Amino acid sequence: MLEERFGWKGPSDGNQGPYDYLPLVIQSSPTEKPELFEVPLECAPAVHIHHPEHPELSELNMRWYPIPAVCALDLTVGGIVYSAVPFNGWYANTEVLRDLTDASRYNMLVPVARALGLDPDTKPGDEPLWKDEVMTVLNKAVYHSFKVSKIAMIGHHNLIDMFWEWYKDEMRHRQYCPVNFKWVIPPMSSTTNEAYLGLNKAQEYTLKPAYVFGKSFLTLEREHFGKRDSTKSMTMFFNTVRLAIFFKRLINLVRRRRPPVLILYASVTGNAAAYASKLGSTLRACCQVSFFDCCGTNSAGDLQIMSLIDSATLCIFITSTQGNGELPSLSRKFFLNLFGKNGHALFDKNCAVLGFGSSAYPIFCGAAAELSRSITENGGREIVPRGLCDAVKGEDLTFQSWTATLVKKMASMPDERINEAINKALRDTSRLRKDVFESHILSRIDLVDQNDDSKDSNSGDENESTKNVRRKTSLVKIDLDMCGNPPYQPGDHVQVYPHNTISETKLRTFIDHLSGELNLDDQIYLTFESEEVSLAELAVTAPILHHNIDQLVSLESFLRTQASMEAPIPTQSCLDLSSLATSVKDKTLLKELGRNKDDYDKMISLCGMKWMDVFDIFPSLSGRVTLSFLLSSMKMNHPRSYSIASCKTCVGSSIDLVVGSFIFSRGGSNHEVGVCSNFLTNVKEGDEITFKIESNPSFHYPLDPNAPLIFICTGTGFAPIRGLLQKRSYFRSRGEKMGKAYLVFGSRTIEEGLFEDEIENFITEGTLTDAFKCYSREPGKKKQYTTDIMKTEKVEQVLAPIIENGDSHVYVCGSAHMLEMCKSVMIEMASKFHVSKLIDEGRLHSDVFGALKSVGSVIGRSRSASMNVGSSVIGRSRSASMHLGSKDLPSRGDLAAYFET
Secondary structure (H helix, E strand, C coil): CHHHHHCCCCCCCCCCCCCCCCCEEECCCCCCCCEEECCCHHHCCCEECCCCCCHHHHHHCCEECCCCEECCEEEEECCEEECCCCEECCEEHHHHHHHHHCCCCCCCHHHHHHHCCCCCCCCCCCCCCHHHHHHHHHHHHHHHHHHHCCCCEECHHHHHHHHHHHHHHHHHHCCCCCCCHHHHCCCCCHHHCCHHHHCCCCCCCCCCCEEEECCCHHHHHHHHHCCCCCHHHHHHHHHHHHHHHHHHHHHHHHHHHCCEEEEEEECCCCHHHHHHHHHHHHHCCCCEEEEEECCCCCCCCCCHHHHHHHHCCEEEEEEECECCCECCHHHHHHHHHHCCCCHHHHCCCEEEEEEEECCCCCCCCHHHHHHHHHHHHCCCEECCCCEEEECCCECHHHHHHHHHHHHHHHHCCCCHHHHHHHHHHHCCCCCCCCCCEEEEEEEEEEEEEEECCCCCCCCCCCCCCCEEEEEEEEEEEEECHHHCCCCCCCCCEEEEECCCCCCHHHHHHHHHHCCCCCCCCCEEEEEEECCCCCHHHHHHHCHHHHHHCCCEEEHHHHHHHHECCCCECCHHHHHHHHCCCCCHHHHHHHHHHHHCHHHHHHHHHHHCCEHHHHHHHCHHHCCCCCHHHHHHHCCECCCEEEEECCCHHHHCCEEEEEEEEEEEECCCCCCECCHHHHHHCCCCCCCEEEEEEECCHHHCCCCCCCCCEEEEEEHHHHHHHHHHHHHHHHHHHCCCCCCCEEEEEEECCCCCCCCHHHHHHHHHHCCCCEEEEEECCCCCCCCCCHHHHHCCHHHHHHHHHHHHCCCCEEEEEEEHHHHHHHHHHHHHHCCHHHHHHHHHCCCEEEEEECCCCCCCCCCCCCCCCCEEEEEEECCCCCEEEECCCCCCCCCCHHHHHHHHC
């Protein structure tokens, strides 16, 4: 009707899809001509359906509108019928669930089942219980997506509970209450409330005033336009039916011929597993995809895996990196069996390896390199170069290009049936989303807060020009009651999203300098359009824009929490800003800073040249910089990981973090400090905090409480050890039989020794057998590090028998260099055989960090494509375009002249 009567061919932006908003057709009176109006997206931004544990659902691109609005009912009051009285409310989760899954609506049960790896092709006589599983998962996804989008939604349990109480109250006071049973009882978990039986004999009748069904849109259309010619529509209908039958036969034929592919994944936090699921969703279009968790409890002795490997056309190995470039400890036993006595299974087998790691560590993706080497040694062949996904530079783009390379290679193999995967693999990957919690700070206790200008010539990690050093270490307690009290284990990690330490006054001043009439309280709906730049590329080049596409964003939240306002302006942005500056001095300086690293570093040392100060340093940029420019140029405040320093059983509904910050300058007025550590060591009680919890099972407490333990850590590395000791203390209080436990703890000075009282208390109550402490900066004493005290005769006599014990566990938390040194010392204590056995059996647990490679902020982004970034403020429309490129730069002498003035 919309196309034939009004000429509407879809949304005005030209992008048609199954979830487009239909326009409103309004007829003011029976004698007036109906008019068509499209719904502005900024007035009703769509809610994209995602699941916190099943990122593969994001690939289906399901979405729904935020509020239910009804306009097809008439209101009858006192004998008068009003035909245009629309109203709206808010959704119950099962309403949206039915819209997505009902066979007469979107009918998404089967697509969702396939995305989850379930087989919806039920055999005759079998019960299709997969439908219940799909409904449960999708129901949680709907509720999670609305809550994350800050859109009101009520759960069906709360809804029926409230209605039942209201119904009983009505019956108590009025003795009657009409009820439509099928509209009131939720379609899921119906029997969980007594209303299911209490309303089964309820009567339905209409009390007025009331909303009642009026004329349908087909009746109104016929009254105004007359009858339609149905010949064309019936022809299209029968053609569609024939095509549907043909494609169903074709799909069934392809499914029967799909070659088998096996994905073996080893994941520590779940990230590698999520990407394995995403890859499987891509290949499932034309392959029989099977998954195998190499970290599973019985993976090493699983007999079925050998038959899966034998029958697979291709074996894909996906692994994360643990410790200092090692395979996840829980997978080591499986790989020892696979590459040892079962190595023949890989002979002449097509394989591919994808690794996940961080270039912040000395050995980048060492686990993937180890897998490649073992595959080659056992006669297997990698059909594509090993993929290396870097958490620092962004994993999505590497995963996307590696997947495309893999599928193209598969298509060139003799089996031509696999060609169908190419188009799916080349599509943009959807963003992985995990549960993010919002809560507040319960307390912050400063454990260390002192100035220190001392240097350590042997440390190798401090710049000689470092001055005015200030060290601060704080114990931060986060409330979990506000975010549903999520579970965690000692040894897990918390990823904290930092807030910029910028005052509201300065933030308002910064916004006043931007182009356009923007206010701190504005809500902005962001869109992105580009033919040259894909979403996967945008995730790397403009992460803030990518993160907020098609979402309603608070300008204050964007500048205070998302944008890295305290980061230096990159060199590429200096060149871009030079074209906006109106002052010759600013233009010249920005161009020179963009091209000359030495002058750029000098400027950083002098004033920091942070984004938050850009208008103070370059005044002529005021009124020239658009919000679109910031969205595509600024870095994103990425979350930083911290080890959990508590045991939930002991502290209740909270999480403890031990955070150290290091503030210094290099001679200028600029002070350098970690963004997130500075934020956490300065939070106050009641401050808001955004975070997510990441499981780290490789650092959990052993299953056997009687196992002898060694804990080795330095400084804030005591954080996860503290959580493990709290759990051990709980086991002791419960009467569990405990093995011996020793702590080797290093700090700079006795004054900086963290939790001295707690450690002594652990020893007194028997949680710790003994503790050996050393100090590297204690005045008047010789420097001593953890490896030095481990070499002493007293400590060696205690630790060596434990290392040689086949049930013992060793936990190391500190730098990657310290881990390697500890391994060497343990080999000297016991033997290489015993240390290797510790590693191979997953009894050496490490939670280590490494210094970032010196890439600096001088690395700019090279962008040759033009991008149109549109941003609209509610009630107002704004758009801007960027044309990025390089221009002729001035000579270096111009900069000297500028500094002289």
